[in-house]
Amino acid sequence: MVSTGDAAPTFTATIGTSDHEPFDLDDHIGDGPVVLAFFPGAFTPPCTNEMVAFQERAAEFEDAGGTIFGVSADSPFSQGAFREEHGIEFDLVSDMGGDAIRAYGLEMDIADLGLYGIANRAVFVLDDEGEVVYDWVADDPTNEPDYDAVLDAVESA
Numbered sequence: 001m002v003s004t005g006d007a008a009p010t011f012t013a014t015i016g017t018s019d020h021e022p023f024d025l026d027d028h029i030g031d032g033p034v035v036l037a038f039f040p041g042a043f044t045p046p047c048t049n050e051m052v053a054f055q056e057r058a059a060e061f062e063d064a065g066g067t068i069f070g071v072s073a074d075s076p077f078s079q080g081a082f083r084e085e086h087g088i089e090f091d092l093v094s095d096m097g098g099d100a101i102r103a104y105g106l107e108m109d110i111a112d113l114g115l116y117g118i119a120n121r122a123v124f125v126l127d128d129e130g131e132v133v134y135d136w137v138a139d140d141p142t143n144e145p146d147y148d149a150v151l152d153a154v155e156s157a
Contacts, residue, residue: 001105003135008036008126009103013071016079016092023069023093025100032065033133033157034126035150038106038119042074042082042092046142050121053147055088066125066154069093071100073118095119106137121145125153133157 002009010029015021028034037054039047051070054061061068070092072079079092093100101107101119109116123145125134134153136145 001137002103002124002132004132006132008034008124008130008132009100010130011095011100011103013100014076014094014096016070016074016076016083016094018077018080020076023091028067028069029126029130030128032067032128033154035061035066035068035154036071036104036124036126037068037145038071038101038104038122038124040108040110040118040121040141041072041115042078043085046121046144047072048082048086050144051082051088051092052086053144055086055090057147057151058090060151061154064151064155066151066157071095071119073098073101108141110141123150125150125157127157 010025013023068090076094106120108120121138121141123136127133
C-alpha cells in the first residue's frame with residue numbers, strides 16, 4: 001500500500017468522458033499538488049456524496065494550487081454520465097484495467113454487489129516532486145475522507 005513519504009506510482013488511463021482522452025499522471029506532477037481520490041463506483045450513494053463534496057470545495061482546492069482527479073474502475077462513458085448528472089467539473093479518470101488501483105494497493109471486491117477489482121475509497125495528495133504527502137484509505141468503503149484534512153495537505157504541499 002502506498003503511504004506518506006513514498007514516491008507516487010505514476011500511471012496512464014483514460015479521462016472519463018465519451019472522447020476517450022488519454023490521462024498520464026506524469027503530465028500533472030510539478031503543476032502544484034495533485035489529489036487522487038479513488039472511489040469504488042460511479043452512481044453509488046457514498047461515491048456520489050464524495051465526488052459532490054469535492055466539487056463543492058473545488059474552488060478552495062484550486063485556490064490552494066491543487067488539482068483533483070477522481071479515479072475508479074468505471075468506464076469513461078459511465079464517468080462522463082456521472083459527471084454530467086452531478087455537475088462534477090474536475091476530471092474523473094477511468095482505470096478499467098485496474099493498473100492504478102493495483103499500483104496504489106487499493107483493489108477490492110464487493111461480491112454482494114457483483115463488483116470485482118474495484119478501488120477502495122482512498123485519497124492521496126502528491127507534491128510537485130511526486131511524493132505522497134497525505135494518504136487516507138477507508139477502513140470501510142462507505143466512509144468518506146476528512147475533506148478539511150485533504151485541503152490542509154494541499155495547502156501545505
